[in-house]
Amino acid sequence: MSEASEHARMIAVTLILEGISAADPVKAVKNFLKLDGDTLVLGDWTRIPLKGKVIVVGSGKASGGMALAVEEMLGNRITGGVVSIPEELVEKYSGSLSRVKVVGATHPRASQKSVEAGQRIVESVRGLSGEDVVIALFSGGGSALAELPVEGVGIDEIGELSIKLMKAGANIVELNTVRKHLSRLKGGWLAKHAYPATLVALMISDVVGDRMDIIASGPTVPDPTTYHDAVNIVKKYGLWEEVPQSIKKILEDGIAGKIPETPKPGDPVFEKVHNRIIASNIISLNAMASKAREMGYNTVILTSMLEGEAREAGKILAAIAKEVLKTGNPVPPPAVILAGGETTVTVRGRGTGGRNQELALSAAIALKGEQRIAIASAGSDGRDGPTDVAGAVVDGYTYEKAQKLGLSPEAYLENNDSYSFFQKAGGHIKTGYTGTNVNDLVVIVVEKENPWE
Numbered sequence: 191m192s193e194a195s196e197h198a199r200m201i202a203v204t205l206i207l208e209g210i211s212a213a214d215p216v217k218a219v220k221n222f223l224k225l226d227g228d229t230l231v232l233g234d235w236t237r238i239p240l241k242g243k244v245i246v247v248g249s250g251k252a253s254g255g256m257a258l259a260v261e262e263m264l265g266n267r268i269t270g271g272v273v274s275i276p277e278e279l280v281e282k283y284s285g286s287l288s289r290v291k292v293v294g295a296t297h298p299r300a301s302q303k304s305v306e307a308g309q310r311i312v313e314s315v316r317g318l319s320g321e322d323v324v325i326a327l328f329s330g331g332g333s334a335l336a337e338l339p340v341e342g343v344g345i346d347e348i349g350e351l352s353i354k355l356m357k358a359g360a361n362i363v364e365l366n367t368v369r370k371h372l373s374r375l376k377g378g379w380l381a382k383h384a385y386p387a388t389l390v391a392l393m394i395s396d397v398v399g400d401r402m403d404i405i406a407s408g409p410t411v412p413d414p415t416t417y418h419d420a421v422n423i424v425k426k427y428g429l430w431e432e433v434p435q436s437i438k439k440i441l442e443d444g445i446a447g448k449i450p451e452t453p454k455p456g457d458p459v460f461e462k463v464h465n466r467i468i469a470s471n472i473i474s475l476n477a478m479a480s481k482a483r484e485m486g487y488n489t490v491i492l493t494s495m496l497e498g499e500a501r502e503a504g505k506i507l508a509a510i511a512k513e514v515l516k517t518g519n520p521v522p523p524p525a526v527i528l529a530g531g532e533t534t535v536t537v538r539g540r541g542t543g544g545r546n547q548e549l550a551l552s553a554a555i556a557l558k559g560e561q562r563i564a565i566a567s568a569g570s571d572g573r574d575g576p577t578d579v580a581g582a583v584v585d586g587y588t589y590e591k592a593q594k595l596g597l598s599p600e601a602y603l604e605n606n607d608s609y610s611f612f613q614k615a616g617g618h619i620k621t622g623y624t625g626t627n628v629n630d631l632v633v634i635v636v637e638k639e640n641p642w643e
């Protein structure tokens with residue numbers, strides 16, 4: 191292994207950790223919200239006087255951390271509220287939160303616990319006055335962790351349809367379009383319940399492209415989608431015949447105008463709503479880019495919307511790294527090229543792995559024999575697929591090293607066994623569960639000849 195590759199690996203992992211740290215829920219809230227006397231000041235200088243009640247609600251995997259930061263800032267100004275987080279995290283936060291209640295619910299499939307959480311959230315914001323302020327905290331997993339089904343539909347029916355749509359390959363925009371139309375919490379309904387209070391909704395985005403109405407199914411965001419869209423999505427995946435009668439009736443009544451649509455853009459209830467994204471893939475990439483520039487690297491952010499098959503993305507990113515080294519395009523070494531998003535893996539083999547490890551393994555094959563390059567890819571939640579690592583880092587020597595150990599990188603890739611590959615060849619990035627999620631982060635580092643100079 192050359193010193194330059196070794197250095198490149200170290201920089202790549204350092205930058206991944208920087209990106210994760212920028213998405214830390216406590217930090218993200220504290221960076222964005224300030225208290226100036228009796229006024230809440232948002233990151234864009236919007237000022238919100240705290241004259242009446244202050245209610246904190248929310249749901250999502252990062253919402254415990256977000257609530258903690260709000261409570262540390264506002265303390266006993268908070269008059270009540272509840273956040274719903276994964277059951278396994280309740281113990282971590284319930285001890286440190288005293289004004290905001292923490293309840294546990296289930297994900298990725300909603301359950302009766304999610305309904306109890308949804309009811310409590312809605313009850314907390316009902317009957318408020320125009321002087322009151324609601325702070326809503328949403329993050330990934332929020333859709334499953336809280337729900338208030340529309341009357342006549344059971345949570346198990348919603349849970350089952352959601353899982354069927356996911357398995358059929360529906361994306362998060364499609365899935366949440368359906369969820370919104372079976373809910374009295376999602377799709378802007380929470381804003382309607384909270385009106386006429388002022389509503390500040392802070393979101394950590396796990397949605398590629400950051401559509402606010404899709405994050406946790408947009409409880410505080412005007413819904414541009416319709417009952418028609420929901421029906422078309424269910425039909426697109428061939429599931430209409432399997433939909434229970436109760437759900438069919440709601441969707442059909444919705445189309446016929448017999449029951450109300452979700453609150454739409456232009457609805458006056460949104461006049462008192464401030465929706466803001468406080469952590470996202472691009473916010474993390476920007477933090478990583480600043481750090482890389484500080485360390486003297488020529489830095490480019492390629493995209494925060496990387497999608498597609500992980501092994502193809504790995505090949506393309508390796509090609510970009512080789513171009514930097516060979517011709518100095520788009521920037522000359524020492525260079526850091528950043529990307530983020532969420533790739534997918536069509537699992538055909540029987541191995542263990544995740545999309546980040548698979549991307550890295552594919553890049554390692556394409557980088558065979560290259561010097562001075564490293565590529566790291568990791569999930570910001572610290573869990574790459576069903577494994578206990580965040581991702582992996584590779585360089586131009588990974589291939590040779592594996593061969594010396596008698597491993598065939600191609601065979602491991604073929605078997606979707608990237609986790610086992612890196613267990614043997616080295617290169618896992620282990621962060622533990624990070625308590626946030628802004629999707630995946632990818633770093634390419636290309637060193638000049640002697641990076642230690």
Ligand SMILES: Nc1ncnc2c1ncn2[C@@H]1O[C@H](COP(=O)(O)OP(=O)(O)OP(=O)(O)O)[C@@H](O)[C@H]1O
Binds near residue numbers: 540545573607
């Ligand atoms: N052997 C494997 N190799 C590569 N990828 C795999 C393998 N097994 C599963 N995966 C991928 O892991 C993904 C599931 O990972 P994970 O549970 O982290 O989901 P997620 O989309 O990140 O959800 P969340 O946002 O809740 O974390 C699936 O998209 C699947 O393609």
Ligand SMILES: O=C(O)[C@H](O)CO
Binds near residue numbers: 332404
């Ligand atoms: O909960 C959800 O809807 C997804 O994680 C997207 O935010």
Ligand SMILES: [Mg+2]
Binds near residue numbers: 571574
């Ligand atoms: Mg994940």
